[in-house]
Amino acid sequence: MLNKNQIAQRIAQELRNGWYVNLGIGIPTLVANYVPKGVEVEFQSENGILGMGPFPYEGDEDADMINAGKQTVTLLPGASVFDSATSFAMIRGKHVQLTVLGAMEVSQNGDIANWKIPGKMVKGMGGAMDLVASADNIIVAMMHTNREGESKLLKSCSLPLTGVACVKKIVSNLAVLDVTEHGFKLIERAPGVSVEEIVNATEGNLIVEGEIPEMSF
Amino acid sequence: MNKVYKNAKEAIFDIKSGMTLMLGGFGLCGIPENCIAELVEKGVNNLTCISNNAGVDNFGLGLLLQKKQIKKMISSYVGENEEFERQMLSGELEVDLIPQGSLAERCRAGGSGIPAFFTPAGFGTEVAEGKEVRYFNNKPHILESALFADFALVKAWKGDKFGNLIYKGTARNFNPVMAMAGKITIAEVEELVEPGELDPYFVHTPGIFVQRIFQGINYEKRIEQRTFRKR
Numbered sequence: 499m500l501n502k503n504q505i506a507q508r509i510a511q512e513l514r515n516g517w518y519v520n521l522g523i524g525i526p527t528l529v530a531n532y533v534p535k536g537v538e539v540e541f542q543s544e545n546g547i548l549g550m551g552p553f554p555y556e557g558d559e560d561a562d563m564i565n566a567g568k569q570t571v572t573l574l575p576g577a578s579v580f581d582s583a584t585s586f587a588m589i590r591g592k593h594v595q596l597t598v599l600g601a602m603e604v605s606q607n608g609d610i611a612n613w614k615i616p617g618k619m620v621k622g623m624g625g626a627m628d629l630v631a632s633a634d635n636i637i638v639a640m641m642h643t644n645r646e647g648e649s650k651l652l653k654s655c656s657l658p659l660t661g662v663a664c665v666k667k668i669v670s671n672l673a674v675l676d677v678t679e680h681g682f683k684l685i686e687r688a689p690g691v692s693v694e695e696i697v698n699a700t701e702g703n704l705i706v707e708g709e710i711p712e713m714s715f
Numbered sequence: 716m717n718k719v720y721k722n723a724k725e726a727i728f729d730i731k732s733g734m735t736l737m738l739g740g741f742g743l744c745g746i747p748e749n750c751i752a753e754l755v756e757k758g759v760n761n762l763t764c765i766s767n768n769a770g771v772d773n774f775g776l777g778l779l780l781q782k783k784q785i786k787k788m789i790s791s792y793v794g795e796n797e798e799f800e801r802q803m804l805s806g807e808l809e810v811d812l813i814p815q816g817s818l819a820e821r822c823r824a825g826g827s828g829i830p831a832f833f834t835p836a837g838f839g840t841e842v843a844e845g846k847e848v849r850y851f852n853n854k855p856h857i858l859e860s861a862l863f864a865d866f867a868l869v870k871a872w873k874g875d876k877f878g879n880l881i882y883k884g885t886a887r888n889f890n891p892v893m894a895m896a897g898k899i900t901i902a903e904v905e906e907l908v909e910p911g912e913l914d915p916y917f918v919h920t921p922g923i924f925v926q927r928i929f930q931g932i933n934y935e936k937r938i939e940q941r942t943f944r945k946r
Contacts, residue, residue: 545741546741546885547885553942564744564940568743568795579884581892582889583823585819590834620803620810622790622792622812623791623842624792627816627840631834631835631837659840662838
């Protein structure tokens, strides 16, 4: 079973040279720590950064330089900053090649829910709806099940949707799965996790074809 | 063309209860601190506030929420404010949550003479309820309308007496698009300079969008998530 950092590390293997990448809050943010050697990408933060760098050293933090998670960050050489409308022009206009975000639920046709639990939690969608409606390549980083052990990979989402039929790939603590027209297709298992465990943790239609390799790092 | 006011108190003198305000900022970054403090002092209420976030419990728009001066919030993300969540879930506060990109574009449209536009964001979700859907290139889009405000309150790093503005870092965020959409736009700046001192090539908001400007004081610039790497 993967921890959060390992989920991020596995997602980082999907990065390709020259991509502009938007990382959501939480596990997705950690992806920036595992960019493979030889791969050059630029991270976009929807509050208005292209070329976002690591956190600052203590004492160098600047209240006027934060990421979309409101964390203090730095700029890399060649970075640019811009307003929110320009930022979402990049996103809506498909200039960003990959979006990585978290989810509370994903359905087998690629619907995603991650912004609201009616009557309980209403934080808002932030930029997630714009991102999932426009990105061609969306990877979801998530736990396969909730605290009660119930699957978060469902036939259909029970929570209010963030976007429809948009998720392409999921990296969970148990597996890597592609979202296909026939449902979730199992691609890789987390180290030490059996196919049976993944089947049991997946409520939506799960396609298992042939030997399923274990992830390698 | 002198747009200079002495301070926040004088600049917001005609903001009245029941008005619609736009407030720049992302989280607590680039928010009009002086104007917010003065709105609290002035005690106007029943405000409709258009702002990406709602501040935190004891800073930013959270200060207006604590005093129950806000009737309705139009935002994209409000997760950092417990008082906000309480007022929203209890029904005291009207809330319109809209996708962040749509919020930015609706402000930009409002200031640009574009009454509405189609966007893919929110199709198939609660956000699309009651909105016209049209297909372009075989993809569904929803109709979103422009946003306007009686006053737009923005914060910039440097500004001159003509209202030209330059923002610092990510404190730019929603400020330029909101500056465009206010019937009256009030800019508070950290440094007010003479015309000619700002390099025209580097002006972010041209002065035509700004009606009033003042030199702000005592900027706290609170940081929400102070994150570091190890040396």
